[in-house]
Amino acid sequence: MRLQARDIRLYLGRAEILHGVDLTAHAGRLTAIIGPNGSGKTTLLRALTGEIAPASGNVVMNGRDIAGMRPGELAPIRAVLPQQSVLSFPFTVAEIVRIGLTSSHVQDDGHALIRAALSRVGLPDHAGRLYQELSGGEQQRVQLARALVQIWHPVGSDGPRWLLLDEPVSSLDIAQQLTVMRLAAEYARQGGGVVAIMHDLNLTAMFADHVLLMQEGRAVAEGSPVDVLTDHRLSGAYGCCLQINHTPSDGVWLLPQGAGL
Amino acid sequence: MVALDASGERLAGDRRHLGRSLAFWLFALLAAVAMLSLGHGASGVSAPQVLLDWFTGHEIARTDRVVLFDIRLPRLLTGMLVGAGLAVSGAVMQGLFRNPLADPGLLGVSAGASLGAIAAIVLGGLLPPAILAAAGWHLVPLAAFAGSWLAMAVLYGIATQQGKTSVATMLLAGIAIAAMIAAVSGLIIYRADDQQLRDLTFWSLGSLAGASWVKLLAAGPVIAAALVVSPLLARGLNGLALGEAAAAHVGIRVQRVKTAAILITAAATGASVAISGGIGFVGIVVPHLLRLLTGPDHRWLLVNSGLLGASVLLVADMVSRTIIAPAELPIGIITAMIGGPFFLWVLLSNRRMLDG
Numbered sequence: 001m002r003l004q005a006r007d008i009r010l011y012l013g014r015a016e017i018l019h020g021v022d023l024t025a026h027a028g029r030l031t032a033i034i035g036p037n038g039s040g041k042t043t044l045l046r047a048l049t050g051e052i053a054p055a056s057g058n059v060v061m062n063g064r065d066i067a068g069m070r071p072g073e074l075a076p077i078r079a080v081l082p083q084q085s086v087l088s089f090p091f092t093v094a095e096i097v098r099i100g101l102t103s104s105h106v107q108d109d110g111h112a113l114i115r116a117a118l119s120r121v122g123l124p125d126h127a128g129r130l131y132q133e134l135s136g137g138e139q140q141r142v143q144l145a146r147a148l149v150q151i152w153h154p155v156g157s158d159g160p161r162w163l164l165l166d167e168p169v170s171s172l173d174i175a176q177q178l179t180v181m182r183l184a185a186e187y188a189r190q191g192g193g194v195v196a197i198m199h200d201l202n203l204t205a206m207f208a209d210h211v212l213l214m215q216e217g218r219a220v221a222e223g224s225p226v227d228v229l230t231d232h233r234l235s236g237a238y239g240c241c242l243q244i245n246h247t248p249s250d251g252v253w254l255l256p257q258g259a260g261l
Numbered sequence: 262m263v264a265l266d267a268s269g270e271r272l273a274g275d276r277r278h279l280g281r282s283l284a285f286w287l288f289a290l291l292a293a294v295a296m297l298s299l300g301h302g303a304s305g306v307s308a309p310q311v312l313l314d315w316f317t318g319h320e321i322a323r324t325d326r327v328v329l330f331d332i333r334l335p336r337l338l339t340g341m342l343v344g345a346g347l348a349v350s351g352a353v354m355q356g357l358f359r360n361p362l363a364d365p366g367l368l369g370v371s372a373g374a375s376l377g378a379i380a381a382i383v384l385g386g387l388l389p390p391a392i393l394a395a396a397g398w399h400l401v402p403l404a405a406f407a408g409s410w411l412a413m414a415v416l417y418g419i420a421t422q423q424g425k426t427s428v429a430t431m432l433l434a435g436i437a438i439a440a441m442i443a444a445v446s447g448l449i450i451y452r453a454d455d456q457q458l459r460d461l462t463f464w465s466l467g468s469l470a471g472a473s474w475v476k477l478l479a480a481g482p483v484i485a486a487a488l489v490v491s492p493l494l495a496r497g498l499n500g501l502a503l504g505e506a507a508a509a510h511v512g513i514r515v516q517r518v519k520t521a522a523i524l525i526t527a528a529a530t531g532a533s534v535a536i537s538g539g540i541g542f543v544g545i546v547v548p549h550l551l552r553l554l555t556g557p558d559h560r561w562l563l564v565n566s567g568l569l570g571a572s573v574l575l576v577a578d579m580v581s582r583t584i585i586a587p588a589e590l591p592i593g594i595i596t597a598m599i600g601g602p603f604f605l606w607v608l609l610s611n612r613r614m615l616d617g
């Protein structure tokens with residue numbers, strides 16, 4: 001089963017943000033979307049979630065064009081972690097996570113599910129805290145827990161579930177970055193699909209199974225991390241020089257050049 | 262996947278049981294306040310005694326019956342419906358705008374209702390007799406509903422762009438809308454005759470003194486319908502708290518929730534204003550107090566706002582009847598005297614959000 005974007009052309013106002021982007025994400029894999037600021041990553045993700053309709057092209061999830069699906073049909077098969085969430089009322093963490101259960105048919109009070117999700121994101125004791133009083137990193141993980149309860153089982157009777165993450169580790173410290181990336185990778189390993197916008201190329205190299213590199217509203221490379229994360233491609237897209245090093249265990253790690261080191 | 266821990270222990274941070282218990286106590290409070298209000302008035306009629314006689318089939322004095330069933334009872338029911346209607350309007354509007362400062366009275370929605378009512382009172386005579394006859398007593402509430410709906414729709418259109426609501430734009434647009442509506446209302450009042458002016462003055466002070474079965478039957482069902490439907494918005498408004506995009510992601514039909522919220526607010530505010538004039542601040546005080554007690558989850562907030570709003574208005578009405586007895590102080594003055602400072606307090610405690 002796949003999540004496929006075909007020739008997505010998209011305008012915001014009069015500006016054409018995406019100039020015909022293709023992406024094929026497979027269930028069971030973690031797909032990373034990388035690229036410099038303003039390359040259209042978030043816009044592409046918003047098209048994948050169904051939030052904005054492309055001017056042309058379509059998004060097909062588990063064999064169905066999402067353009068014809070209602071929010072209530074999409075919610076049980078894909079959850080979204082936005083880049084940031086602002087909140088104007090004093091909700092507790094538990095109340096925020098519960099919002100993820102809006103479209104589900106949990107028979108009981110959902111407490112067990114909420115508790116389990118908070119544990120998975122490393123916040124087992126935060127259910128009673130006020131969301132507004134948490135740090136940015138904690139808020140982001142609460143939102144991730146909210147997305148997780150929405151599609152708790154990576155595979156349902158009608159196919160895989162899709163976790164769409166917009167910079168899931170942007171405001172996290174290094175330990176929490178690993179917690180969240182491992183969680184995402186685990187979700188994919190169990191048969192779910194994960195599509196994540198990534199800023200950190202080293203985390204991308206460590207965790208992604210499939211990478212889409214974007215530049216100025218186009219997909220300039222798509223493939224395995226080894227194929228996409230090359231000196232030539234990254235330097236071209238990011239406009240600076242990166243040195244790719246290979247680890248003994250077949251991984252890669254990247255260093256920016258010219259840092260005066 | 263991680264096995265779920267099915268321990269029956271209550272989850273910290275889940276305040277729904279508090280909302281549910283509070284609903285019970287607020288219901289009890291409303292019953293008590295209602296009995297008190299029924300027995301409270303210029304004439305020394307004992308409400309419990311008359312009710313007891315009525316139930317047991319005893320003879321009731323004619324004056325007692327008139328006082329209780331034709332004066333106090335419609336006033337009581339009107340006060341309950343208007344209080345509940347204004348409080349629920351406030352809660353729904355705050356949920357829609359994702360802002361605790363949104364209030365029908367402050368942002369021109371009540372002014373829109375007033376305009377509708379004023380237009381109906383002054384210009385209603387210009388309508389074709391057939392329409393006038395068909396609308397009957399419903400003309401003023403319907404016109405008020407139309408006016409508040411228009412104000413609400415314009416306000417929402419201006420304040421919310423691409424799914425995001427700007428607090429500053431909302432408040433300033435509300436002021437502008439209220440000012441424009443006041444100007445048009447002034448123009449209409451300018452051409453009112455003496456009898457109409459008397460009707461208008463009496464009505465615009467905001468009072469339950471004019472409550473009657475006729476008015477109640479005209480406007481009451483509109484408020485009651487809005488109250489009954491409003492709890493269905495709870496999940497939608499909870500989702501909207503995360504923003505329109507996130508609400509859609511969790512499966513909420515955002516457009517439908519927004520339309521319903523605007524209609525419910527307009528109906529409850531419009532009919533309340535039509536029946537009782539401008540009673541302010543109930544919509545801001547009541548939901549805010551409840552959020553302090555049981556949190557912002559709309560699951561019980563909407564129901565409890567209705568219950569507490571009804572009680573608050575009945576108490577305010579009793580005060581208005583007592584404070585300068587035997588004369589009556591318009592109830593709008595009392596709610597504004599308490600509500601104004603309260604609003605400033607809410608404003609100051611949300612300063613961080615407003616500056617951001």
